[in-house]
Amino acid sequence: MDDDRRMAGWEELVELPLVAASMVFLAAYAVRVLAPGLPGLWRTLDLAVLLAAWALFGVDYAVRWRLSGQRLRFVRTHLLDTVVLFLPLLRPLRVVKVYEAVQRRHGRPRLALHARVMAYAGLSTVLLGFAGALAVFQQERGAPGATMRTFGDAVWWACATLATVGYGDVVPVTPMGRVIAVGMMGMGLALLGAVTGTFASWLLQSFSREDDDRPPGG
Structure with missing residues (x-):
């Protein structure tokens, strides 16, 4: 029960910041694809933004895996999260969890x-x-x-x-x-x-x- 409360608290804390990180990741990826002629410094900065956002996703996954206490079972029960970790462009699929996090703060669905x-x-x-x-x-x-x-x-x-x-x-x-x-x-x-x-x-x-x-x- 304590693990569940800690997990819920962590998810509520980081869900919206991770949405912002997802949008930053998508924007940086779009720049990398659509502007291949960027000067070397800007391409390096763009890559750094991509990797930083990806690192945030990895930290979130690691923390939730640790808080769950499920070890390898966490991977099986959170398959979408595992896939999204390696394919971060699929993070829009987590939009349902984002909405739930917002509604928890308002108390009920609108x-x-x-x-x-x-x-x-x-x-x-x-x-x-x-x-x-x-x-x-x-x-x-x-x-x-x-x-x-x-x-x-x-x-x-x-x-x-x-x-x-x-x-x-x-x-x-x-x-x-x-x-x-x-x-x-x-x-x-x-x-x-x-x-x-x-x-x-x-x-x-x-x-x-x-x-x-x-x-x-x-």
Whole structure:
């Protein structure tokens, strides 16, 4: 019980600062990908910011692992946190925990369950789409036979992939680019399923309330 309280206290303390670190990491990564011609000093500074933010993620993971007292079981029960540690561009997936941390400070949620799920999915889609476009553009830029020649092409590809449309006019040709594409496809299916399922549930509940409120024989 003491371990749980310490863990909850630590998470409440660092969650919002880690969100800021995540945004800084994403911005620094974007600069590194989109401005390859930066002078050496600025590229070194940008790399230092990236590594500092990554180090903060590592410290947070190590502290929570230590406070949990679970040892290797912590890795299995916090699989998303483990993946995010090695792939920090996926930190937008932790947006739900961020919202929970904010609401704990206010005492209660301000949005209904359905609205929260759709807000989570929408925000995750935007952040992951941007991060995925950056990652795949870094791999595809200058590759032989690449159809993704500009960052705009990468954003278009990310939108089509997350929406599960897949026009095929812009596709990754490098092995790592295709690995990223597979991940984006899976995320797109999951997010789309969350939104459509939540919307369908909301409609069913709305119709059910209308039937319950209708006078007998009406």
